[in-house]
Amino acid sequence: MNKGYFGDFGGQYVPELLMPPLLELEEAMARILPSKEFQDELQSELTHFVGRPTALTFCPNLSAKLGVRLWLKREDLAHGGAHKVNNTIGQALLTKKLGKTKLLAETGAGQHGVATALAAARFNLECVIYMGATDVERQSLNVRRMKLFGATVVPVESGTKTLKDAINAALRAWIAEQETTHYCFGTAAGPHPFPLLVRELQSCISREARSQMLAQAGKLPDYVVACVGGGSNAIGAFHEFVGDASVNLIGVEAAGSGKPGDWHSAPLSLAGSPGVLHGMHTQLIQTPEGQILPSHSIAPGLDYPGVGPEHAAHQASGRATYVSVTDDVALDAFIELSRHEGIMPALESSHALGWVLRNAKDMQPGSNVVVCLSGRGDKDLDIVNDYLAAKA
Amino acid sequence: MSTNILTKRIADARAKGRLGLIPFLPAGYPDKARFWTEIDQLDEAGADIIEIGMPFSDPVADGPVVEHASLKCLDAGVNLAWILGELAARKGRYKAGLVLMGYLNPVLQYGLTRFAHDAASAGVHGIILADVPFEEAGPIHAAFDPQGLVLIPLVGLNTTPERMALYAKGGKGFAYFVSVLGTTGVQAGFDTGLPANIRAGLEKAKTAFDIPVALGFGLKHPDQLKALDGLVDAAVFGSALIRHIDAGGDSKGFMQVWK
Numbered sequence: 001m002n003k004g005y006f007g008d009f010g011g012q013y014v015p016e017l018l019m020p021p022l023l024e025l026e027e028a029m030a031r032i033l034p035s036k037e038f039q040d041e042l043q044s045e046l047t048h049f050v051g052r053p054t055a056l057t058f059c060p061n062l063s064a065k066l067g068v069r070l071w072l073k074r075e076d077l078a079h080g081g082a083h084k085v086n087n088t089i090g091q092a093l094l095t096k097k098l099g100k101t102k103l104l105a106e107t108g109a110g111q112h113g114v115a116t117a118l119a120a121a122r123f124n125l126e127c128v129i130y131m132g133a134t135d136v137e138r139q140s141l142n143v144r145r146m147k148l149f150g151a152t153v154v155p156v157e158s159g160t161k162t163l164k165d166a167i168n169a170a171l172r173a174w175i176a177e178q179e180t181t182h183y184c185f186g187t188a189a190g191p192h193p194f195p196l197l198v199r200e201l202q203s204c205i206s207r208e209a210r211s212q213m214l215a216q217a218g219k220l221p222d223y224v225v226a227c228v229g230g231g232s233n234a235i236g237a238f239h240e241f242v243g244d245a246s247v248n249l250i251g252v253e254a255a256g257s258g259k260p261g262d263w264h265s266a267p268l269s270l271a272g273s274p275g276v277l278h279g280m281h282t283q284l285i286q287t288p289e290g291q292i293l294p295s296h297s298i299a300p301g302l303d304y305p306g307v308g309p310e311h312a313a314h315q316a317s318g319r320a321t322y323v324s325v326t327d328d329v330a331l332d333a334f335i336e337l338s339r340h341e342g343i344m345p346a347l348e349s350s351h352a353l354g355w356v357l358r359n360a361k362d363m364q365p366g367s368n369v370v371v372c373l374s375g376r377g378d379k380d381l382d383i384v385n386d387y388l389a390a391k392a
Numbered sequence: 393m394s395t396n397i398l399t400k401r402i403a404d405a406r407a408k409g410r411l412g413l414i415p416f417l418p419a420g421y422p423d424k425a426r427f428w429t430e431i432d433q434l435d436e437a438g439a440d441i442i443e444i445g446m447p448f449s450d451p452v453a454d455g456p457v458v459e460h461a462s463l464k465c466l467d468a469g470v471n472l473a474w475i476l477g478e479l480a481a482r483k484g485r486y487k488a489g490l491v492l493m494g495y496l497n498p499v500l501q502y503g504l505t506r507f508a509h510d511a512a513s514a515g516v517h518g519i520i521l522a523d524v525p526f527e528e529a530g531p532i533h534a535a536f537d538p539q540g541l542v543l544i545p546l547v548g549l550n551t552t553p554e555r556m557a558l559y560a561k562g563g564k565g566f567a568y569f570v571s572v573l574g575t576t577g578v579q580a581g582f583d584t585g586l587p588a589n590i591r592a593g594l595e596k597a598k599t600a601f602d603i604p605v606a607l608g609f610g611l612k613h614p615d616q617l618k619a620l621d622g623l624v625d626a627a628v629f630g631s632a633l634i635r636h637i638d639a640g641g642d643s644k645g646f647m648q649v650w651k
Contacts, residue, residue: 003527013496013523015453017548017570019555158459164450171452176574178550276497276523277450289471290501291449 004192005281006313012191014279018171021178024098026193032097033200045089049122050079052086052204056212056370061340066360071221072343072373073209075233082346082375083205083233084115088184090201092119095182102126102181106170108135108163109300110142111375112186117149119184127151130169132162139300141379160294163304167278187230188308191279195235195308202236209370210240217368225250226372227351228322229265229302231311233374238320249320251311252355254297258326263296267307268315268322282309298327298383299347301375329354331387334377346375347383396542397517398489398565401440402604402626411617412566412626413438413650414606415633415643416493418445418461420470422637428478430643435486437647441566442486443520443628446472446494453495453522455575457631472502479514486515491544491565493520496532504535512539518565520544526558544568545601549593556600566604566626569597574609586619594623614650 004010012022032038046052054077059070075083088105095103103120106129107113113129120127129146133155136143146153159165167190174183188198206224213221224241226234228251241247253266264270264285272283277292285293285305295305314320330347333354338344345353352371363369377384402412415434420427434442447462447470454462479490492511499507499521511519519541524532529543536543545559548570559567571590597605607620608628617627629650636646 012525012527014525015522015570016525016546016551016555016559017453017573019525019527020550020552158456159449159463168450168452172455172575175453176572178573273501275500276495278452279523284497286497286501288501289473290498291466292497 006195006310007316008274009280009282009309009312010192010195011281012279013276013281014171014191015175017175018191021174021183022191022193025197028094028098029193029197032094038093038097042090042093045093046086046204050085050089051077053208053212054078056209056216057343058216059341062336065340066357067365068360068363068367068369069217070356071213071217071368071370073205073237073370075205075372075374076343076345076349076376080115080118081378082111082115083202083236084112084186085119086204086236087186087198087201087232088112088115088119091182091184091197092123092125095125095184096123098182100180100182102128102177103184104128104130104170104173104177104181105184105186106130106163106166107186108132108166108303109379110135110139110146111301113151113153114142114145114149116184116186117146117151120151121149128173129153130156130166130173132160132166133157134161135163135166135300162294164278164292171278187232188235188310189230189278189280189282189306195280195310198232199235199239199310202232203239205233205236205372206238206240209237213368213370219368220244220247221370222246222364222367223248223250223369224372225252225352225356225369227252227299227302227348227374228268228307228311229254229304229348230306231308233372235308235310237372238314242319249314250355251320251322252352253322253324254299254302254351255324255326256296258328263294264324265295265297265302265304266324267305268311269324277306280306280309282306283312299330299351301346301348302351323355325351325354325358329358331384333357334380334384338377343373344377345373346377347380349374350377396564398441398491398542399603401489402566402606405440406625410651411620411624412440412604412606413647414441414443414626414628415439415647416443416445416628416630417633418447418458418465419475420447420465420468421461421634424468424470428482430637433643434647435488437644438651439488439647440626441489441491443491443493444475446475446492446498448495448498451495451522453575455631457634461634472498472507476510476514479516483515489518490516491518491520492516493522495523496521504531508535508539508541512541516541518542518544520546520568522546526555546570547597549573549589553596553600556596560600560602563601563603566606567597567601568628569594569605569607569624570609571607572610586623591623598623617650
């Protein structure tokens with residue numbers, strides 16, 4: 001197999017000018033990441049700054065209602081309110097070891113931007129965040145958070161002015177600034193070695209969840225369910241279970257409104273086809289002529305026309321199953337979990353939960369189902385309020 | 393030295409005591425009809441190689457000028473079938489060598505083998521794929537080589553001699569040297585005198601490649617060419633030509649300034 005591939009997917013489809021920093025990062029991953037010094041420092045940061053391990057919470061009320069045993073892996077309790085910080089703390093630490101002084105990153109909804117900015121502040125690194133001009137407008141709270149952490153936010157005015165264009169802009173900026181700057185990629189996607197690096201840093205989710213299930217339930221889960229945009233919380237939630245054949249791995253994509261002709265964000269489960277974008281060969285939402293189409297989801301963090309290459313490979317091999325739910329299903333799940341369990345999930349995580357609420361009836365009664373609650377929902381209150389108002 | 397037609401066009405220009413001139417225009421710019429008039433003018437005015445952009449929705453190696461032009465062409469319905477069909481209809485008309493430049497995905501969706509066949513049949517000599525580094529070039533060569541279609545190597549200021557050697561081995565046509573650590577249209581960082589890092593990079597490339605070396609990205613005015621004499625064999629103009637056309641000029645006028 002070629003370097004950086006998961007089956008047919010992955011690779012390094014970047015301009016030659018980006019190969020030197022990618023090769024440098026590969027080398028650093030092999031040399032620095034496994035070292036005891038790095039792992040000790042990372043563990044200390046995860047414990048004392050991020051707040052790991054995060055809880056595995058049993059949901060008594062929804063479990064009684066659904067007839068399955070529902071568990072939540074509480075990434076919403078990680079510092080910053082989402083799993084994103086697992087990745088940014090690791091990459092910021094790696095940046096220090098590389099002797100670089102600046103982080104640049106893309107962000108869509110702003111969650112990865114915030115997680116990068118707070119990691120940069122903690123490690124005394126400069127920070128520049130590229131964000132689509134449309135997203136800057138609709139996610140102004142996160143823009144203010146990033147600026148408070150000392151980051152410069154650059155609105156990207158090209159293309160569709162959303163996440164995919166922010167990634168293009170960040171890749172372009174990295175070409176010019178590679179000597180002093182690390183590109184803190186936000187998801188388990190992009191050119192090799194980012195899909196591996198981000199998986200490595202997010203695998204704490206499944207490492208903890210696996211031992212917590214064994215301790216709290218006395219057995220492995222029957223299902224692990226996670227939402228998939230680029231796919232970093234899902235790959236982190238799946239990884240340690242991949243070798244456990246009895247564990248069903250379910251990735252839930254965003255189907256958008258579900259109306260025919262509307263944009264969605266589900267290249268694996270709806271209408272994707274293989275192609276090359278942002279440095280990787282993966283499943284994409286594209287025209288027959290290979291132009292990338294706009295994506296949509298009510299959950300800003302799932303709004304991406306591609307997906308991490310390892311998910312495309314897990315789908316091809318059959319090891320994981322990819323499905324999708326619509327905006328409405330996610331919104332209903334948001335409300336259900338808030339009312340019945342006192343936990344407000346991010347709209348992204350609500351997709352994973354929504355799939356379980358709809359499909360629990362088809363599972364063996366008493367099945368143990370772990371949902372990766374990738375983030376907290378405070379950021380989505382305006383969207384949810386508008387939905388409730390429209391429904392009333 | 394290879395007798396590839398792209399190599400030969402640049403050698404002919406050098407024999408006349410000047411650099412090879414390689415203008416770039418996105419296919420269908422400024423509009424689908426006028427584009428072919430511009431290509432005719434570039435050819436008649438003595439372009440040695442004409443580089444035609446294949447538009448892509450997400451051009452990561454391009455700056456705002458080329459990206460904006462490409463997106464405008466996409467909106468106008470430009471696609472590979474149109475480009476290759478129109479070129480096939482004009483086959484044999486151009487003295488200049490023909491190169492298509494773009495990104496892998498549209499070519500992949502068209503089909504690598506079908507693309508190689510149709511491009512070669514339409515009189516295209518070489519292809520530049522900005523997002524295909526050496527590591528991913530195997531399948532591209534496997535499709536292009538049997539058709540005699542050249543994959544132009546693209547290197548830059550931060551390319552090590554070891555990586556230059558990888559590209560140089562079996563390299564055909566010409567090598568494209570990117571003069572800035574940046575995207576198309578970014579200032580090349582020199583006016584009339586050449587900075588030491590560009591000079592060193594070009595010398596590295598001249599040593600590595602036995603095919604001609606063309607410098608691209610960021611050339612703004614003809615005086616810059618003098619500083620390149622002896623260091624490169626050809627120069628590529630992209631954003632500068634688009635800006636010239638946007639300002640109301642035509643390709644004939646553009647070529648007169650640079651030649």
